[in-house]
Amino acid sequence: MARPKVLIVGAGGIGTINALALDLNGKADTTLVVRSDYELVKEKGYEINTSMYGNFHNWRPKHFVPSIEVAAKEHGPFDFIMVTTKNIPDGPTTCESIVAPAVTPGLTTIILMQNGIDIEIPMKKAFPDNIVLSGVIYIGSSNTNGILKAQGADTIRIGSFDDNPQEFAAMEKFAEIYQIEGKNSVVIDHDCRKARWEKLVYNVSFNPLTAIVNMDVNRCQIHGANDSLIRPAMRELLAIAKSDGHEISESKMDFFIHIGDGFFYCPSMCIDTRKNQFMEIEVILGNPLKVAEKNGVDAPILRTFYNILKLKQMQLKEDKGIIKIDKADYQDNNSDEYPAIFLEKNK
């Protein structure tokens, strides 16, 4: 039997490590889509420094391509697509439209290696004849201009979003091609929604706050944010998860509060702000708030974070020329609300 074909979309810290693991294991035929760094990787490969796979100099994935279209044309059809890009449904391109050219109906299993809750909904709607799986990762990794660093254990919790038994064969197949004894592990997760809620304890609190104030986690903590905002925000998330049937231990809060003790570091959303990149506000905050609203759970801090970040995201869209505000349209306006008639390109 031919080796399964795997496409990895998103060559950040996670996707590149995934490609390395699959190549090292040698049980799959892996293609990595490398957009911004393509020329760099072609010329000199990656510098890799990892705690679990060791170090590599001038490492290149077996196949790497500059676009999904090239991947589909030259290396498809794919058994698996691992989606490791950011998930910005309110941005110029949705994940569904990004992967579309490489999805073969009935064949390709799509694994969403991304944060947030209810992220499978638009993907399943776009590809009703494909299996869509949940992948939750805990690795700490970064890819800065082709210099890759990864620490901790590379454990992937893979699961069916609705615990569908027909999806287990695909999960086992993935575990087989990814798992390297002593180096990483793939855990089949029968309650992946809970794992997603648990990761959100961190992601709804530190990510938005540090992005809003543009400060690292530790400075926020030094100035009292654990008590004033972080724990109260985390408690709101715990209440939302509970209303959704998932009881998360209060000890998770302390686990995440101390996860970066001593390091003065910024979570991804704060880095996004600093780099003028779009933030994952819908999957991290918007979707949990929809659950809160449906279940009648009050979450005023998370809602305030969300509404603030939505404004910042709109400003970023204007700065990037995706929307345009023509002051003349509003010169004589005295209606109750400004009309939302602004040009929105690409949507």
Place this chain on the structure above:
Amino acid sequence: MARPKVLIVGAGGIGTINALALDLNGKADTTLVVRSDYELVKEKGYEINTSMYGNFHNWRPKHFVPSIEVAAKEHGPFDFIMVTTKNIPDGPTTCESIVAPAVTPGLTTIILMQNGIDIEIPMKKAFPDNIVLSGVIYIGSSNTNGILKAQGADTIRIGSFDDNPQEFAAMEKFAEIYQIEGKNSVVIDHDCRKARWEKLVYNVSFNPLTAIVNMDVNRCQIHGANDSLIRPAMRELLAIAKSDGHEISESKMDFFIHIGDGFFYCPSMCIDTRKNQFMEIEVILGNPLKVAEKNGVDAPILRTFYNILKLKQMQLKEDKGIIKIDKADYQDNNSDEYPAIFLEKNK
């Protein structure tokens, strides 16, 4: 009888207009403290463009001095001090310490021409033998490098913070020296706390939000902030004011929401952020939240705004060298909270 001596502390848009009005009326001997623009004013005076007092070229106040100390030495003792500086009790210098050199116990009436609630508490404590009055202004004015613009009506609502009848003589004396028929008005306000709560409807909502997102009022409104954050924040303020005995009409919300229709403008707190200046977070948000806590009123949006801005203010203190964070102090820290043992100068 000699003309009353008036000292104006703070030569921004408000203080300079106050000096102009007093000089035009000619019934007081006025001194303006001009710190940053002193050389400029000495050399060529102000360019003044106002709707109520007309235009002036190379205008200088009768007395202007570079510091309070010089004012006290050369032009005191003062019958009145009008305090038109920003009020930053958490900043390096409090208003009490700023005015102290020019206050004569038993003589000087201090008029706080500033926003916020409970601002008289530290001033009355510092000067128990002086009258401290409330001055609320509604003028729209600015002073940019000696170019002064003012629009609207120059109405000062002057009042006793605790409706003390012994303070009315001072108010009437002030009205007499300030009021110019057809040009301005001084209204003696028997419920100045209500006027302060009313102004806070605007100041607790648009000021913090625009400072946090660094966007003008109109862009926030175009992107839905009236519904998502502004009205909900204003409603919290209305509830706090009500718990304090002051019922404010809901129509005030719409009045302030439409106050800048068509203009793409930033309120003072947003301008402070852009200029890396301290913000009036304690008198605008902190003090109302103390009232909320005392009276058991829930105000989660205002509290979130406040806690976010407190973090930003701490970052600004670090940027200005007022506090210093030594990462080595936190390298091995794994206690529940980071200790707040950072150096704080000038406090």
